[in-house]
Amino acid sequence: MLSAQRRDLLMERLRRDGRLVGRDVAAELGVSDDMVRRDLRELAAAGLVQRVYGGALPVSPAVADYASRRSVAEDSKRRVAAAAAGLVTPGAVVVLDGGTTALAVVEALPRDLRATVVTHSPTIAVALVDHPEIDVEILGGRLFRHSLVACGAAAVEAAAGVRADLFLLGVTGVHAEAGLTTGDRDEAAMKRALAARAGDTWVLASSEKIGAASPFEVLPLDAVAGVVTDADDGPALAALTDAGVSVVRA
Numbered sequence: 001m002l003s004a005q006r007r008d009l010l011m012e013r014l015r016r017d018g019r020l021v022g023r024d025v026a027a028e029l030g031v032s033d034d035m036v037r038r039d040l041r042e043l044a045a046a047g048l049v050q051r052v053y054g055g056a057l058p059v060s061p062a063v064a065d066y067a068s069r070r071s072v073a074e075d076s077k078r079r080v081a082a083a084a085a086g087l088v089t090p091g092a093v094v095v096l097d098g099g100t101t102a103l104a105v106v107e108a109l110p111r112d113l114r115a116t117v118v119t120h121s122p123t124i125a126v127a128l129v130d131h132p133e134i135d136v137e138i139l140g141g142r143l144f145r146h147s148l149v150a151c152g153a154a155a156v157e158a159a160a161g162v163r164a165d166l167f168l169l170g171v172t173g174v175h176a177e178a179g180l181t182t183g184d185r186d187e188a189a190m191k192r193a194l195a196a197r198a199g200d201t202w203v204l205a206s207s208e209k210i211g212a213a214s215p216f217e218v219l220p221l222d223a224v225a226g227v228v229t230d231a232d233d234g235p236a237l238a239a240l241t242d243a244g245v246s247v248v249r250a
Helices: 003-017 022-029 033-045 074-085 100-108 122-130 153-159 185-195 235-242
Strands: 049-052 055-058 093-096 115-119 134-138 142-144 149-151 164-170 173-175 179-182 198-205 216-219 226-229 247-249
Touching: 003 022, 003 033, 003 049, 003 055, 022 033, 022 055, 033 049, 033 055, 074 100, 074 198, 074 226, 074 247, 093 100, 100 122, 100 164, 100 198, 115 122, 122 134, 142 185, 149 153, 149 185, 153 185, 164 185, 173 235, 179 185, 185 198, 185 216, 235 247
Parallel strands: 093 115, 093 164, 115 134, 164 198, 198 226, 226 247
Antiparallel strands: 049 055, 142 149, 173 179, 179 216
């Protein structure tokens, strides 16, 4: 089998099964483990898979730049946002992450809602201007342009002063084995810092993020209250529920 044919087969199996175990594929094809590892390295370098120990997982499309993500799964994000907005109660202190799904949450919040929103995203803060009864607190730091959020040491220190009822967390991947992941180490650290300051953390996960993974872990699945998603029933969602994850269907 030519290397190109082998890589096509690997991608087909990944789409079918949601994961690849290198040793199993090597045994099936009658090739060495090293050959499969080399194939996976090349696929990962092309941005087609997310390598993990022993194999690979589907890569998340949400690692694209912010402008590109605005047009990805727009209807899905609106459905997730509408369900997540229902978790925000009057008078609550809510930490709202950055990103395109979080922006859709702002649009879904009632215009007369009285609450406090803490965010490290200038985009989210500006969008909340249209909600006159919401007090907005902005955490500052180094701007991470990919998601238009503040990260770094100053932002993490600012998060330490927050006490919130709820954190609506955005990630790029939700996977039963890899947990909650994102594409940047500093952004992952900032998300952890915010989650530590909230009573409950709910994950905003439009359908393309379920079963996908990115390089840096944010939190394990058992560290959050649950996941809000509109993903169809399938192996990836079933694996989450089997792992004991609470799922709010959008």
